Amino acid sequence: MGAGHAAGYHAFTFGWLVGEVIRRAGGKSVGALLREELAGPLGLDCHIGLDAKHDSRVATILAEPPSPPGQFDISAEIARHPESLTAKAINNPLTLMLVETANSRQWRAAEIPAVNCHTTARALARLYGALARGGELDGIRVLSPASIERCYTEQSSGPDAVLMIPTRWSLGFGLSQPNAALGPNPHAFGHSGAGGSLGFADPDARVGFGYTMNQRQNSMLVDPRALRLIDALYASL
Numbered sequence: 001m002g003a004g005h006a007a008g009y010h011a012f013t014f015g016w017l018v019g020e021v022i023r024r025a026g027g028k029s030v031g032a033l034l035r036e037e038l039a040g041p042l043g044l045d046c047h048i049g050l051d052a053k054h055d056s057r058v059a060t061i062l063a064e065p066p067s068p069p070g071q072f073d074i075s076a077e078i079a080r081h082p083e084s085l086t087a088k089a090i091n092n093p094l095t096l097m098l099v100e101t102a103n104s105r106q107w108r109a110a111e112i113p114a115v116n117c118h119t120t121a122r123a124l125a126r127l128y129g130a131l132a133r134g135g136e137l138d139g140i141r142v143l144s145p146a147s148i149e150r151c152y153t154e155q156s157s158g159p160d161a162v163l164m165i166p167t168r169w170s171l172g173f174g175l176s177q178p179n180a181a182l183g184p185n186p187h188a189f190g191h192s193g194a195g196g197s198l199g200f201a202d203p204d205a206r207v208g209f210g211y212t213m214n215q216r217q218n219s220m221l222v223d224p225r226a227l228r229l230i231d232a233l234y235a236s237l
Contacts, residue, residue: 007169008161011090014172015114031111041140044127046119050108058118059214061102064195067218074163075218089162097194099216115194124199124210128190132201132208148203152187165220174200180221183209183230196223205237 010017019030026033031049039046047054067073078087095101096115107116130137135148143151151173160167168175173189175182182188182200190200190209195216200209211226222230 006161007156007158007167008085008089009163009167010114011162012092012096012112012114013089015112018172019111019113029111030113034117038127038142039123042126042130042137042142044119044123046117046123046127048113048117049111050118052105052109054118055105055108058108061099061195062215063099064216064218071218072165072220073218074220077164086162086164119210119212121210121212124197124212125208126210127208128199128201128210129208131189132203133206134203151201152189152203163220167221174221177221181227181230182222183234192219192221192223192226195219196225198222198226205234207233207237209233 015030022028022030022033028036029049031047034046034048038044050058064075067076074086074090078084078091081087082091091097101107102116108118110116126137127142130140130142131148131151134145135141135143150171152175153170154168154175155170157168157177158166166177168177170189172191174180174191176186176188182190183202183205185202185204187204188200188202190198192198196211196213196219198209198211201207202209209230211223211229213223213225217223217225
C-alpha cells in the first residue's frame with residue numbers, strides 16, 4: 001500500500017529517525033540536546049541517558065497485571081500473533097518491553113529517543129507547560145507559535161495498522177479522540193507512554209499536564225488513572 005493510504009504507530013523507530021535528524025543537523029545526540037537546550041534552561045529533572053548517580057531516585061517498574069475479561073489487550077494479541085505487524089513493531093527485539101530490561105542500568109544509560117526518558121511528573125508538566133504557553137516559559141523559548149500550531153494540526157486519523165484501534169496524530173503528537181480525550185479543549189496535544197504515563201499541552205487553557213507511574217497497566221492511548229487526574233485538573237481551573 002502506498003504512502004498516505006494507511007498509518008501505523010512507529011513505537012520505537014520514530015525516535016531513531018528524528019534522533020538522527022537532530023544528530024546530523026546539530027551534531028548532538030537526543031540526550032545531549034534535551035540536557036543542554038531544554039532540561040538545563042527550564043530546570044527540568046528530565047533525562048534521556050540517565051547517569052548512574054540518579055539510580056537511587058528511580059522507581060522500579062512493575063509488570064502489568066492481566067487485563068480484565070473483555071478488555072482489549074495488545075500484549076495478548078502480540079503473543080497470539082507473533083508474526084503480525086503489531087508484534088514486529090512493538091516486540092522487536094523480544095526483550096525490549098520486559099520490566100527486567102526497563103529496570104536495568106544498561107537501559108537507563110542508553111539513549112533510546114522514543115521510549116526511555118526518565119523524568120518526574122512535575123518536569124513533564126513543566127515541559128508541556130512551555131508548549132501550552134505559546135512555546136515560551138519563564139523567558140525560555142522552546143518553539144515558535146507557528147510551530148505550536150503544527151503540533152495540534154491533524155495529519156492522520158483513522159484505523160492504526162499497528163495498534164489496531166483508531167488514532168489521531170499531528171506531527172509526532174497524539175490528539176484527542178473519543179474515549180481518549182486530553183481534556184475538554186480542541187487544541188490539546190501530547191503523548192502517552194508504555195504502561196500508562198502521559199504528558200500533554202493545552203494551549204487553550206495554557207496548562208501542561210504530566211503523569212508518571214511505575215505500575216504498568218495494559219491501557220491504550222490514555223490510561224484510566226490519567227483520565228481521572230485530567231478530570232480533577234479541569235474541575236479545579
